[in-house]
Amino acid sequence: MFKTFFIVILFSPIFTLSQIELNDSSMIRYIFDEALTNGECHQNLKELCKGVGHRISGSDASYKAIAWGQNVLKRYALDSIYLQEILVPHWVRGSKERLDFSSKQIKLYQSKCLAYGGSVGTNGVLKGNIVEVKSWDELDELGEKKIKGNFVFYNRPMNPTRLSTFHAYGGCVDQRYWGAVRASKLGAIGVLVRSMTLKQDLNPHTGSMTYEGADLKIPSVAISTVDAHNLSEQLKKDKETEAKMKLGCKTLPDTVSYNLIAEIKGSEFPDKIIVVGGHLDSWDVGEGAHDDGAGIVQSIEVLKIFKNLGIQPKHTIRCILYMNEENGNRGGKTYAEMVKNKGEEHIFAIETDRGGFTPKGFTVDGTPEQLTSLQQFESLLEPYDLFFIKKGYSGVDIGPLKDGKICLVGLVPDSQRYFDFHHAPSDIFENVNKRELELGAASLASLIYLVDKHWD
Amino acid sequence: MFKTFFIVILFSPIFTLSQIELNDSSMIRYIFDEALTNGECHQNLKELCKGVGHRISGSDASYKAIAWGQNVLKRYALDSIYLQEILVPHWVRGSKERLDFSSKQIKLYQSKCLAYGGSVGTNGVLKGNIVEVKSWDELDELGEKKIKGNFVFYNRPMNPTRLSTFHAYGGCVDQRYWGAVRASKLGAIGVLVRSMTLKQDLNPHTGSMTYEGADLKIPSVAISTVDAHNLSEQLKKDKETEAKMKLGCKTLPDTVSYNLIAEIKGSEFPDKIIVVGGHLDSWDVGEGAHDDGAGIVQSIEVLKIFKNLGIQPKHTIRCILYMNEENGNRGGKTYAEMVKNKGEEHIFAIETDRGGFTPKGFTVDGTPEQLTSLQQFESLLEPYDLFFIKKGYSGVDIGPLKDGKICLVGLVPDSQRYFDFHHAPSDIFENVNKRELELGAASLASLIYLVDKHWD
Numbered sequence: 001m002f003k004t005f006f007i008v009i010l011f012s013p014i015f016t017l018s019q020i021e022l023n024d025s026s027m028i029r030y031i032f033d034e035a036l037t038n039g040e041c042h043q044n045l046k047e048l049c050k051g052v053g054h055r056i057s058g059s060d061a062s063y064k065a066i067a068w069g070q071n072v073l074k075r076y077a078l079d080s081i082y083l084q085e086i087l088v089p090h091w092v093r094g095s096k097e098r099l100d101f102s103s104k105q106i107k108l109y110q111s112k113c114l115a116y117g118g119s120v121g122t123n124g125v126l127k128g129n130i131v132e133v134k135s136w137d138e139l140d141e142l143g144e145k146k147i148k149g150n151f152v153f154y155n156r157p158m159n160p161t162r163l164s165t166f167h168a169y170g171g172c173v174d175q176r177y178w179g180a181v182r183a184s185k186l187g188a189i190g191v192l193v194r195s196m197t198l199k200q201d202l203n204p205h206t207g208s209m210t211y212e213g214a215d216l217k218i219p220s221v222a223i224s225t226v227d228a229h230n231l232s233e234q235l236k237k238d239k240e241t242e243a244k245m246k247l248g249c250k251t252l253p254d255t256v257s258y259n260l261i262a263e264i265k266g267s268e269f270p271d272k273i274i275v276v277g278g279h280l281d282s283w284d285v286g287e288g289a290h291d292d293g294a295g296i297v298q299s300i301e302v303l304k305i306f307k308n309l310g311i312q313p314k315h316t317i318r319c320i321l322y323m324n325e326e327n328g329n330r331g332g333k334t335y336a337e338m339v340k341n342k343g344e345e346h347i348f349a350i351e352t353d354r355g356g357f358t359p360k361g362f363t364v365d366g367t368p369e370q371l372t373s374l375q376q377f378e379s380l381l382e383p384y385d386l387f388f389i390k391k392g393y394s395g396v397d398i399g400p401l402k403d404g405k406i407c408l409v410g411l412v413p414d415s416q417r418y419f420d421f422h423h424a425p426s427d428i429f430e431n432v433n434k435r436e437l438e439l440g441a442a443s444l445a446s447l448i449y450l451v452d453k454h455w456d
Numbered sequence: 457m458f459k460t461f462f463i464v465i466l467f468s469p470i471f472t473l474s475q476i477e478l479n480d481s482s483m484i485r486y487i488f489d490e491a492l493t494n495g496e497c498h499q500n501l502k503e504l505c506k507g508v509g510h511r512i513s514g515s516d517a518s519y520k521a522i523a524w525g526q527n528v529l530k531r532y533a534l535d536s537i538y539l540q541e542i543l544v545p546h547w548v549r550g551s552k553e554r555l556d557f558s559s560k561q562i563k564l565y566q567s568k569c570l571a572y573g574g575s576v577g578t579n580g581v582l583k584g585n586i587v588e589v590k591s592w593d594e595l596d597e598l599g600e601k602k603i604k605g606n607f608v609f610y611n612r613p614m615n616p617t618r619l620s621t622f623h624a625y626g627g628c629v630d631q632r633y634w635g636a637v638r639a640s641k642l643g644a645i646g647v648l649v650r651s652m653t654l655k656q657d658l659n660p661h662t663g664s665m666t667y668e669g670a671d672l673k674i675p676s677v678a679i680s681t682v683d684a685h686n687l688s689e690q691l692k693k694d695k696e697t698e699a700k701m702k703l704g705c706k707t708l709p710d711t712v713s714y715n716l717i718a719e720i721k722g723s724e725f726p727d728k729i730i731v732v733g734g735h736l737d738s739w740d741v742g743e744g745a746h747d748d749g750a751g752i753v754q755s756i757e758v759l760k761i762f763k764n765l766g767i768q769p770k771h772t773i774r775c776i777l778y779m780n781e782e783n784g785n786r787g788g789k790t791y792a793e794m795v796k797n798k799g800e801e802h803i804f805a806i807e808t809d810r811g812g813f814t815p816k817g818f819t820v821d822g823t824p825e826q827l828t829s830l831q832q833f834e835s836l837l838e839p840y841d842l843f844f845i846k847k848g849y850s851g852v853d854i855g856p857l858k859d860g861k862i863c864l865v866g867l868v869p870d871s872q873r874y875f876d877f878h879h880a881p882s883d884i885f886e887n888v889n890k891r892e893l894e895l896g897a898a899s900l901a902s903l904i905y906l907v908d909k910h911w912d
Contacts, residue, residue, distance in 0.1 A: 036616045160492045160891070163840055198891065358814075358870050360841065384619055385816065387843040414814050414870065416891045435616070435654065435872045 024380055024453070027311075028446045032384060034305050035442035041297035042434040044072055045356075048296065049287035049429035056117070056284040057324040058090030058255045065280050069260045069296070069321050076304050079265040083258040086334040088324040090255045091117050093284055094248030097221060099192075101130075101231060103241040111231070112202060113192070113221040114285060115249045116176060116209040117327040120217045126245045128189050132235050136174075139182060148187030151243050153235075154179050155194045155228050158419070165415040166354070169196055169422075176207050180220040190245055191220040194228035196419060202226050203424040206283050208327050219247050259331045260321040264306055266452075268314040274452060275318050275349035276302050276444055279325030279397055286427035290418065293429075294356025294437055296321055298411075301441035302448060313452045315347065322397040325353065329396055336400035348451050350409040351395025352444060355421075356437040357413035360385070362447060363392025366407035374409070377450045386443055388412075407451075411444055480836055480909070483767075484902045488840060490761050491898035497753035498890040500528055501812075504752065505743035505885035512573070512740040513780040514546030514711045521736050525716045525752070525777050532760050535721040539714040542790040544780040546711045547573050549740055550704025553677060555648075557586075557687065559697040567687070568658060569648070569677040569701075570741060572632060572665040573783040576673045577703045584645050586699050588691050592630075595638060604643030607699050609691075610635050611650045611684050614875070621871040622810070625652055625878075632663050636676040646701055647676040650684035652875060658682050659880040662739050664783050675703050715787045716777040720762055722908075724770040730908060731774050731805035732758050732900055735781035735853055742883035746874065749885075750812030750893055752777055754867075757897035758904060769908045771803065778853040781809065785852055792856035804907050806865040807851025808900060811877075812893040813869035816841070818903060819848025822863035830865070833906045842899055844868075863907075867900055 035041075052068055055061040066083070073081045099113040115121075128149055133139045134156040139147070154175035158168040172194075179191045195205035204222040211217045223231070234241050260280065266272065278295020282288020299319045306313060322331035339346060350362075361381075364371050374389045381389075394408035402408060413436070421427040491497075508524055511517040522539070529537045555569040571577075584605055589595045590612040595603070610631035614624040628650075635647045651661035660678040667673045679687070690697050716736065722728065734751020738744020755775045762769060778787035795802060806818075817837075820827045830845045837845075850864035858864060869892070877883040 032619070033617045161489045163488070163895075165891075358872050385843075387841075416814050416895070417889050420889070433873050433876070435621075439619075439872070 024450060027449060028380055028384070030309055031305055031445045031449060032442040034308055035301065035438045035445070036435065038308065039301065039438040039441065040304060041301040041437055041441050044297040044300060045289065045293050045432060045437065046429055048293050049289050054282050054284050054286055054288050055280065056091070057088040057257055057281045057327060058252070059284065062257060062281055062323065066258055066260050069280060072300060073262045076307050078262045078303060081262045083260055084335060084338060086257055086259060086323060086330050087254045088257040088330050089328045090252040091327060092250060092252060094121065094250060098246040099221065099223065100244045101234065101241055103234065103238040105238055106234065111223055111227045112204050113223050114204040114206040115247045116206055116220045116222060117283065118209050118211070118251065119180070119220045119247065119249055121247045121249050122190070122219050122245050124246070126190050126219065127242060129239070130192070130231070130235060130241055130243050132232055136182065139186070144186045147183065150188060151190045151192055152179065152183035152188045153192045153231065155232055157194060158196065158198050160198055165198060165419050168198060169419060172196055176222070177209055180209055180218050181211060181214040184214045184216045184218045188218060190218050192223050192243070193220065195222045195224055197225060197422065197424070199420045200225050203426050205423040206285060207423045219245065221245065221247065257323045259323050259335055262303060262319045264303060264313055264317045266315040267312050269456065270316050271345060272315045273318050273344060273346045274315050274448055275320055275346060275398060276448060277320035277322055277397055278352045279323070279331065280321040281323050281326055283326055283423045285423070285425045286421070287429055289427050289429045289432050290355040290421050291423065291427055292325065292353045294432060294440070295352035298352050298356070298437065298441040298444055302445045305441070305445040311449065315452050317448065317452070325396050332397035333400045339401060346401055346406045347455060348407045348409070349394070349398040349401055350411065350444060350447065351398045352411045352440060353395050353397065354411065354413050354415065355418040356432045356440055357415070357417060358436045359411055359413045359440045359443040361388035361390065361412050362386070363390060363394065363410045363412055364407065365392065365394045365402065370407040373455070377447065380450065381446060384443065384446070409447070411440060413440055480906060483905060484836055484840070486765055487761055487901045487905060488898040490764055491757065491894045491901070492891065494764065495757065495894040495897065496760060497757040497893055497897050500753040500756060501745065501749050501888060501893065502885055504749050505745050510738050510740050510742055510744050511736065512547070513544040513713055513737045513783060514708070515740065518713060518737055518779065522714055522716050525736060528756055529718045532763050534718045534759060534763070537718045539716055540791060540794060542713055542715060542779060542786050543710045544713040544786050545784045546708040547783060548706060548708060550577060550706060554702040555677065555679065556700045557690065557697055559690065559694040561694055562690065567679055567683045568660050569679050570660040570662040571703045571705045572662055572676045572678060573739065574665050574667070574707065575636070575676045575703065575705055577705050578646070578675050578701050580702070582646050582675065582701045584699060585695070586648070586687070586691060586697055588688055592638065595642070600642045603639065606644060607646045607648055608635065608639040608644045609648045609687065611688055613650060614652065614654050616654055621654060621875050624654065625875060628652055632678070633665055636665055636674050637667060637670040640670045640672045640674045644674060646674050648679050648699070649676065651678045651680050653681060653878065653880070655876045656681050659882050661879040662741060663879045675701065677701065677703065713779045715779055715791055718759060718775045720759060720769055720773045722771040723768050725912065726772050727801060728771045729774050729800060729802045730771050730904055731776055731802060731854060732904060733776035733778055733853055734808045735779070735787065736777040737779050737782055739782055739879045741879070741881045742877070743885055745883050745885045745888050746811040746877050747879065747883055748781065748809045750888060750896070751808035754808050754812070754893065754897040754900055758901045761897070761901040767905065771908050773904065773908070781852050788853035789856045795857060802857055802862045803911060804863045804865070805850070805854040805857055806867065806900060806903065807854045808867045808896060809851050809853065810867065810869050810871065811874040812888045812896055813871070813873060814892045815867055815869045815896045815899040817844035817846065817868050819846060819850065819866045819868055820863065821848065821850040821858070826863040829911070833903065836906065837902060840895070840899065865903070867896060869896055
């Protein structure tokens with residue numbers, strides 16, 4: 001069945017074998033065939049999105065999602081399925097937000113908005129003028145004199161010339177995260193932020209923010225890119241344009257939740273662990289389809305592929321459905337603490353949390369030797385349009401595992417559409433393509449197969 | 457402004473320069489920046505899809521599309537814009553098709569269907585039983601005895617394990633193209649074909665077919681993948697299931713239409729021509745957004761990028777909006793005849809007709825020397841996630857230019873979603889992503905820039 005031709009690999013510092021057998025190539029073919037013909041991740045995603053919906057930490061839906069995950073995992077005859085208890089923040093959006101703009105020239109205009117996760121409410125209606133800025137320097141130059149008593153409107157757009165939309169996002173998300181803290185220090189009463197997307201539409205995109213270092217907590221909301229554009233134009237016409245904001249959101253006491261973990265026990269090195277995971281929580285809009293329902297069902301699919309193809313891993317393959325990536329990363333942090341406390345040995349962890357789009361390659365946060373070792377698999381993966389294995393970021397959930405020894409990896413799908421949907425009402429099942437999702441699952445399973453086989 | 461570092465390139469058989477200057481890298485950056493910040497192709501596509509809609513050769517809409525193209529091209533201060541007259545087939549769908557299934561066990565079930573372009577009508581209602589086959593061998597084994605007087609139902613699905621969906625399409629499209637000819641030889645009265653898509657949905661996908669070699673022309677329609685699945689299940693239960701088909705389509709006499717051509721004249725080699733193009737006609741369903749509105753607006757965008765950046769090409773850049781790719785390729789063939797008759801020298805032609813998705817690379821149909829020469833640009837394009845320049849197919853419209861001298865190239869976008877929309881009512885503007893479309897235009901402009909500069 002397998003061809004017996006061998007490719008000799010040079011410079012393989014951490015390979016058990018000094019050779020990669022061509023049957024690796026056949027096995028990767030089987031993995032892709034399995035994902036593309038018998039794949040269940042698209043149907044599983046439909047169940048999660050339509051049966052559970054969005055599922056922010058601490059919400060009823062988040063527990064329903066955990067129960068859903070347990071049921072799905074039980075189908076695949078795994079060696080163990082268990083929960084890890086964690087404590088999560090519990091923020092609730094409350095009644096629907098309201099944001100109105102008015103001026104002497106224009107009639108009242110109601111803008112869609114979404115409070116950022118963690119934001120305080122307005123305790124009634126908050127009223128004030130709006131000061132637009134595009135940079136911290138601009139904010140600081142305006143100073144308390146111009147900011148005090150007003151809303152700050154952060155309107156720096158994502159840079160469309162960055163090929164990776166994640167880089168464009170990285171150049172703007174400081175406004176969302178630190179906007180309230182910086183504005184409150186100058187006496188602002190609230191914050192409006194242009195949504196983190198390159199798409200011009202009417203969807204506000206929520207996300208995380210902080211009050212770290214703030215003496216006063218002021219409310220903070222996202223408005224859509226179209227509303228941001230229109231507001232900016234309006235402010236050019238009339239600086240006295242007024243906003244009225246009403247938010248009912250609040251933070252309740254931390255509550256108990258869980259990471260959901262499932263394993264296939266390793267035959268040779270059961271105490272050496274390979275992790276694959278994504279996050280089960282989502283923001284409280286849309287259906288958390290790309291972020292990160294896709295990663296959840298792909299991670300589960302990896303185990304399913306191993307079981308269906310009868311691949312017995314040498315190391316323990318542990319699939320982790322993390323809770324609370326979006327607003328606290330308590331799942332990732334608590335898991336890493338447990339690993340440290342128990343002295344468990346993790347050799348490799350891979351995260352999938354960049355959307356269920358066509359995979360392009362992998363980014364590696366590890367030692368140069370680990371990177372070199374992984375790059376020796378490139379020729380095996382290139383036939384599947386996985387074009388690179390290069391140094392780069394892995395992921396939020398697995399990040400806390402970093403200890404100088406473990407190799408952390410992120411799956412990199414095509415990023416062009418990701419921020420069209422990210423944290424927005426449009427992140428729904430219908431916007432995930434079945435084949436693109438399946439190819440991501442197969443890519444994860446293939447790299448894990450190779451690492452399990454050739455590393456010790 | 458430009459850095460002066462030079463990269464020495466070895467083995468450059470047809471370069472004018474023996475070096476690629478690093479300012480190529482800067483210029484490609486400008487090209488991508490222009491496409492991603494000042495891109496007009498998405499707005500142009502909206503105009504074409506929503507203002508004109510679908511536009512099969514010979515239809516009123518096809519002439520409206522030509523007028524639209526002329527108006528758009530006039531905005532860009534080009535050196536010339538002109539029409540090339542061609543004669544095109546003129547097939548009309550007529551009244552909406554009707555296809556019903558019934559049997560003793562089931563009530564009448566109405567199935568969506570689309571006649572294939574070129575099909576004859578039914579001249580009333582056609583009635584008969586249905587014989588399902590998945591291969592030509594199966595058809596021939598059944599023979600006249602089982603086929604005569606019945607409909608043949610071709611139900612071989614596209615192979616989901618082929619990574620490129622174009623390869624999966626290539627493994628099935630013979631059913632659509634030759635199905636009527638082969639079935640009619642065995643006495644069939646009509647043909648139903650499973651739609652050429654990997655997606656399970658209710659959209660029938662039309663396309664071209666032939667009667668070449670047939671003594672009798674029998675009607676031929678596409679049914680959706682879901683209807684094909686259901687029909688197959690029904691036939692397992694009851695072989696006597698009957699179809700009633702009514703089609704009003706017919707072929708009118710050939711009519712006059714036009715390729716639309718626009719040029720930027722070359723400064724050094726005005727008589728040596730570089731072609732970029734796609735096709736302006738579409739099937740008569742949906743809006744021809746990916747197929748090939750995307751290619752049309754990308755080809756126009758190439759000229760716009762050259763003009764806006766003040767790039768004066770050495771060779772003449774000719775943008776061709778071909779007519780009649782879908783059902784005859786008269787545009788491509790007539791253009792190539794004109795080139796031959798006039799003795800025009802074409803050095804390079806690139807086609808964009810695989811959808812407006814994230815570009816991955818280029819396939820080259822040229823001499824080994826041309827391929828090697830183009831591959832020397834790979835390092836300049838790789839920062840834009842253009843991962844390959846390799847031997848392969850170029851395109852239907854530019855194909856007839858092949859003469860052993862010209863280098864033919866196809867832009868290769870990600871193919872995973874293409875056949876979800878191909879020739880179907882779902883091929884509409886909303887399913888084209890702005891950035892993905894713009895990246896394709898920038899990729900075309902970049903390769904043309906490099907060829908124009910370094911070839912002679």
